[in-house]
Amino acid sequence: MATPPSETPGHGRAAAAPGAGAVDPLHEPLRLGALALDRRLFMAPMAGITGLAFRRSVRRWGAGLAFTEMISAYGVHYRNRRTLDYLACGPDEHPLGFQLFGADASVLADAAARCVAAGADLVDLNMACPMRKVVKTGAGAALLGDPDGAAAIVAAVVGAVEGRVPVTVKIRSGLREGDEAGRRTAPRLVAAGAAAVCIHPRTASQMYRGRADHAVTFALAAELPVPVIASGDVDGRAAALALLEGGAAAVMLARHAVGHPWLFAEILCNAEPPSHEARLAEVRRFTGEAMEGMGARSVGYLRQFWPRYRRAGVLDKELAHALMLAPDAPAARALLGM
Numbered sequence: 001m002a003t004p005p006s007e008t009p010g011h012g013r014a015a016a017a018p019g020a021g022a023v024d025p026l027h028e029p030l031r032l033g034a035l036a037l038d039r040r041l042f043m044a045p046m047a048g049i050t051g052l053a054f055r056r057s058v059r060r061w062g063a064g065l066a067f068t069e070m071i072s073a074y075g076v077h078y079r080n081r082r083t084l085d086y087l088a089c090g091p092d093e094h095p096l097g098f099q100l101f102g103a104d105a106s107v108l109a110d111a112a113a114r115c116v117a118a119g120a121d122l123v124d125l126n127m128a129c130p131m132r133k134v135v136k137t138g139a140g141a142a143l144l145g146d147p148d149g150a151a152a153i154v155a156a157v158v159g160a161v162e163g164r165v166p167v168t169v170k171i172r173s174g175l176r177e178g179d180e181a182g183r184r185t186a187p188r189l190v191a192a193g194a195a196a197v198c199i200h201p202r203t204a205s206q207m208y209r210g211r212a213d214h215a216v217t218f219a220l221a222a223e224l225p226v227p228v229i230a231s232g233d234v235d236g237r238a239a240a241l242a243l244l245e246g247g248a249a250a251v252m253l254a255r256h257a258v259g260h261p262w263l264f265a266e267i268l269c270n271a272e273p274p275s276h277e278a279r280l281a282e283v284r285r286f287t288g289e290a291m292e293g294m295g296a297r298s299v300g301y302l303r304q305f306w307p308r309y310r311r312a313g314v315l316d317k318e319l320a321h322a323l324m325l326a327p328d329a330p331a332a333r334a335l336l337g338m
């Protein structure tokens with residue numbers, strides 16, 4: 001059974017030794033520029049999900065690195081109040097990556113410097129987002145179609161952070177089926193100073209459908225002189241280990257960890273799921289922290305999680321349904337016995 005969350009913040013999950021003397025590949029240290037990481041299982045950035053309470057939740061179960069959701073570089077640069085809220089991070093949250101999106105090198109450079117001042121241990125540049133409202137501005141996956149512009153952005157951001165934190169880039173395999181824009185652009189990003197490349201090997205036109213094609217991940221890992229971090233379809237220990245075996249330097253969980261944060265402990269410790277009591281305690285703690293941090297906005301935010309917690313077996317159908325209908329935070333608290 002996976003160890004229940006410790007009271008100690010940080011990533012204190014103990015490694016389960018795979019065999020006498022052998023080091024579990026997921027627990028091998030990894031260095032990205034100035035940043036030393038003690039394990040190779042991370043939480044990927046997810047817009048609308050990876051706020052502070054969620055990042056704390058996955059870290060309790062062993063995430064070795066977590067990311068903010070993607071943050072608009074323009075919003076940071078022009079001091080948009082709502083955007084600046086995304087820069088909030090806790091003292092217990094390190095190591096933490098801040099992910100930025102944008103299309104203008106000088107705006108991204110300024111925003112990256114502000115992320116470092118706000119506590120970033122790593123700055124990741126989003127060249128993966130396929131959403132129309134992002135791509136139409138030339139940001140996200142659109143940058144894979146503009147290798148010169150993408151490389152100029154990396155160079156500007158690397159210059160702005162002055163070696164204090166590593167700059168990484170998250171890419172897709174390409175823009176549409178059959179094109180290799182990700183693989184073609186990645187060497188340019190590395191030449192411009194990227195300390196690692198995170199790849200989600202679906203094409204932008206695929207959005208989140210179908211299977212991730214990790215043959216692309218392995219090809220990139222063989223070609224690039226920097227670590228390649230794999231994202232896509234990691235649902236358990238076998239999938240995580242297969243990616244490391246194939247050449248990925250680290251692995252990120254995404255959708256499979258939503259409503260299932262203890263998946264980190266299950267993978268890292270090769271353990272059974274935690275007890276029902278431990279899972280319910282985690283749901284209550286996450287809920288309480290989300291409510292505390294987000295106020296009334298937490299009601300809509302948390303609605304994304306109730307069906308997921310139900311699927312993970314911690315809430316029954318009636319309770320999940322009642323939580324979906326809860327009009328406000330006190331009602332949800334009461335339903336959860338908090």
Ligand SMILES: Cc1cc2nc3c(=O)[nH]c(=O)nc-3n(C[C@H](O)[C@H](O)[C@H](O)COP(=O)(O)O)c2cc1C
Nearest residue numbers: 044045046047069070170200231232233234254255
């Ligand atoms: C709701 C949602 C929001 C996401 N937001 C981001 C984001 O802000 N930045 C990013 O780089 N990737 C984002 N992603 C992509 C994930 O980080 C991840 O690469 C992708 O979901 C593939 O992993 P999976 O198959 O394990 O879910 C998002 C994915 C989803 C489903």
